Each structure stands twice: as C-alpha cells, then as structure tokens.
Amino acid sequence: MSHNIEQFADGTAAFVSAREHAWHKLGTVVPEAMDLTAALELASxxxxxxxxxxxFARVPVQIVTKDGETTVHEEIPVPGKFSAVRTHPKTGEIEHLGIVGNTWTPAQNEEVAALLGYIVDETKGIVETAGSINDGRDVFISVKLPNTMRIGGKDPVDLxxxxxxxxxxxxxxxxLTTPVRVVCQNTLNAAMGDFESKLTIRHTTNMKDAMADARQKLDLAFEYCxxxxxxxxxxxxxELTVKRFENMAEKVLREQKSDGQKAAEHRAATIDTLRGLFLEAETNEGIHGTRWGAYNAFTEYFDHIRTVNAADEDxxxxxxxxxxxNAGTIRRKNKAWELLTTAK
Structure with a gap:
C-alpha cells in the first residue's frame, strides 16, 4: 500500500487528528485541540x-581455497551516495528511508513543526492532522487557522x-497556505499574484537558511487570506453562462494544442462532469451559475472525483x-482561477 498511513506492529498508526478530517479519514481521532508537541508525540x-x-554495495567475490571455490561478499563504499535513515519510533532500530547525495540535508519533524509553529503561536491555530505515509518517507502536518471566511456571507471557507x-x-x-471550503471540504489552491501561498524548500546544505527565510514569507498568510x-x-x-464555463473548462483541461480522438473524448466526458457540478451539485448549492461556483466545480472535480491510481483503502x-x-493538479486549478478572475 504505497500511499497508506504508516502502520506499526503493535497495531497503532503514525497518525493523529483533532477530528474526522476531509483529507485523511484514517488513524487516531482525539476530541480535544492539540498543540504541535502533542501532535508529534501522538502520531509517533x-x-x-x-x-x-x-x-555500501555488497559485492559477491569468488575465491579459491584449498577446499575448492567459494563465494564471499565484500562491502565497498558508494562514493557520493548515502542512506537516509531514521530511528524507528517504536522499535528503536535504524531504518533505511532512501538514497541521497552529498548535499542532502534532513529536516526533522520537530523542525517542520517549529516552522509551522511560527504561525501557530501568533494566531492560536489548531493542529488538525499529523501523520506519516509511505513507511516514513513522507510526513504531513496541517494546522487550522482561526478565522473562517464566509463568501457571500454564507459559504464557509477555512484557512x-x-x-x-x-x-x-x-x-x-x-x-502552503490553503483555503478549504467547508461545504464539500475541497482544497482551493489558487495563484494569488504576489501573495505567497506555497513555499518549496530543497533538502540542501542551505536548508536552515531557507527555512528561516520561509518564516518571514509565511507572515503573508493573512494577506493571502x-x-x-x-x-x-x-x-x-x-454570473457565468454555461457556454463560457465550457470554454474555460476546455482551456483548463487541454494540455496541448492538438491531441488524438481518445484524449478529446475523455476531455468531453470530463466537461460533462464539470457541467453537472457547476449547475446541479448539492455541494455547490446557493452558488450555482456563479464564477465562484465554477471555481468550486473545478476544485471538487480535481480533489474528489478525478481517478487516482490507488486501491480503495488508499x-x-x-x-x-x-x-x-502534485504540480499538474495545482497548475490546472490555478489556470481555472486565472481564467475566472481575468476573463470577461
């Protein structure tokens, strides 16, 4: 299960949630709000x-002894390559996570939490979820900020x-700073000009400086909101006509100027699905036929309806x-936002 929450031999999972959450409906749910320290501990x-x-590479070597030929193994160092390892949170054993290069620098889970805590401390945000997936290779932490936006005075969006x-x-x-629409709980990634909504920090030797710089940029979270x-x-x-919506959907979905019949048929079927979300979906009740409803049709499709390559439980x-x-998913949602906010 390549996408699954990490499971341990004692039956526990590397996951904790302050409530049942839209993104991760698995793991331990606690009724009270958590701070970052508690979240890290509860999620192991x-x-x-x-x-x-x-x-090291373990290489078989044939040698001849007085008793005949036999095989032994020699370990030779692999130049410029290292094993990224961790101390397993349950067994205490050293565990391999991946192969990295000379300049790769780890960011501890505590450091990521501290980076998020720069905002949490200022706003009294609530840790929503924290967990490990892909057997410890990826870790996520989400913090709900306190102010709920109400678009049109009634459509709730959390940050x-x-x-x-x-x-x-x-x-x-x-x-990243991401709005989540409460009605259908879809993540609304949108390009907002000069407002920083997402930062990517590479695991290099200057990572600590980049994280310090990120703290300053994340001050823009509220300006972004x-x-x-x-x-x-x-x-x-x-308001937005169905024809204009379909034209925008064509531009959002088309990856190249010309493509084959199969791609065109798939795109037409997707536009039919999007049209239904735009005009009839219960999750868009009260915003049907508006540009805001159109944007939510796009985000609901990409977040919840588009097929993923995973087993049902994953x-x-x-x-x-x-x-x-995923860069492609974010790019398409940002393209929809751009068209809806700029096209006449």
Whole structure:
C-alpha cells in the first residue's frame, strides 16, 4: 500500500487528528485541540533523528581455497551516495528511508513543526492532522487557522497551514497556505499574484537558511487570506453562462494544442462532469451559475472525483497527497482561477 498511513506492529498508526478530517479519514481521532508537541508525540513523529549514513554495495567475490571455490561478499563504499535513515519510533532500530547525495540535508519533524509553529503561536491555530505515509518517507502536518471566511456571507471557507516533508531524497519540504471550503471540504489552491501561498524548500546544505527565510514569507498568510476572500467575493457576485464555463473548462483541461480522438473524448466526458457540478451539485448549492461556483466545480472535480491510481483503502491518502503537492493538479486549478478572475 504505497500511499497508506504508516502502520506499526503493535497495531497503532503514525497518525493523529483533532477530528474526522476531509483529507485523511484514517488513524487516531482525539476530541480535544492539540498543540504541535502533542501532535508529534501522538502520531509517533517525534525523535526520529533522520540522518545520513555511509552507503555500501555488497559485492559477491569468488575465491579459491584449498577446499575448492567459494563465494564471499565484500562491502565497498558508494562514493557520493548515502542512506537516509531514521530511528524507528517504536522499535528503536535504524531504518533505511532512501538514497541521497552529498548535499542532502534532513529536516526533522520537530523542525517542520517549529516552522509551522511560527504561525501557530501568533494566531492560536489548531493542529488538525499529523501523520506519516509511505513507511516514513513522507510526513504531513496541517494546522487550522482561526478565522473562517464566509463568501457571500454564507459559504464557509477555512484557512489551513500545511507542511509536507520528504525524508527519502525524492522531494523537498512544502509549506502552503490553503483555503478549504467547508461545504464539500475541497482544497482551493489558487495563484494569488504576489501573495505567497506555497513555499518549496530543497533538502540542501542551505536548508536552515531557507527555512528561516520561509518564516518571514509565511507572515503573508493573512494577506493571502484577505486577498483570496476579496477575489472569491467578487467571483460570487458574477454570473457565468454555461457556454463560457465550457470554454474555460476546455482551456483548463487541454494540455496541448492538438491531441488524438481518445484524449478529446475523455476531455468531453470530463466537461460533462464539470457541467453537472457547476449547475446541479448539492455541494455547490446557493452558488450555482456563479464564477465562484465554477471555481468550486473545478476544485471538487480535481480533489474528489478525478481517478487516482490507488486501491480503495488508499484513495483518500492518494488524493490528499495529489491535492497538496502534485504540480499538474495545482497548475490546472490555478489556470481555472486565472481564467475566472481575468476573463470577461
């Protein structure tokens, strides 16, 4: 289960939630609000001590002895490559996570929490979820900020600060500010001009400096929230014809100027699904036919309806990871936002 929450031999899972959550419907749910320290402990994310260890290749060697030929194994160092390892939170054993290079620098789960805590301490945010997926290779922490936006005075949207960190050398540290619409609980990634909504920090030797710089940029979270709410309100006040919506959907979905019949048929079917969300979905009740309703049709499709390559029991986690970090998904939702906020 490549996308599953990490499970331990004692029957527990590396996951905790302050309530049943839209992104991760698995793991331990606690009724009370958590601070970051408690969340790390409850999700078994503390004291991993992720680090680099020398990497060796085990090579078979044929040797001849007086008793005949035999095979032994020699370990030779692999130059420029290391094993990213952690101390397993339950067994205490050293565990391999991935192969990394000379410049790769780990970011501990505690450091990611501290980075999010820069905002939490200022706003009294609530830790919503924290957990480990892919057998410890990826860790996520989400913090709900206190102010709920109400688009058009009635459509509720919460604001989250989310950290997603990779320990295996296959990705960086992503920190993003994302609005989540309460009605259908879809994540609304939107390009907001000069307002920082997502930061990506590479695991390099200057990572600590980059994290310090990120703390300053994350101060823009509330400016981003205000800008998003203002733009969303403007979209709510504007009607959109079905024809204009379909034309926008065509532009959002088309990846190249010309493609084959199969791609065109799939795109037409997707536009039919989007049209239904735009005009009839219960999750868009009260905003049907508006540009705000159109944007939510796009985000609901990409977050909840579009197929994921995962088993049924893994689909929620696969969707969550795709929603938060997949460049193609974010690009398409941002394209929809751009068209809806700029096109006449």
């Amino acid at each position: 994310l503390d004291q991993w001590d992720v680090r680099k260890a020398p990497l 989250y600060l989310v950290g997603v960190n990779n320990h295996a050398g296959t990705g960086g540290l992503h920190v 205000e800008a998003f709410e203002k733009e969303a309100q403007r979209l709510y006040e504007q 689909a929620a986690i696969a969707r969550a990871k795709r929603t938060l970090t």
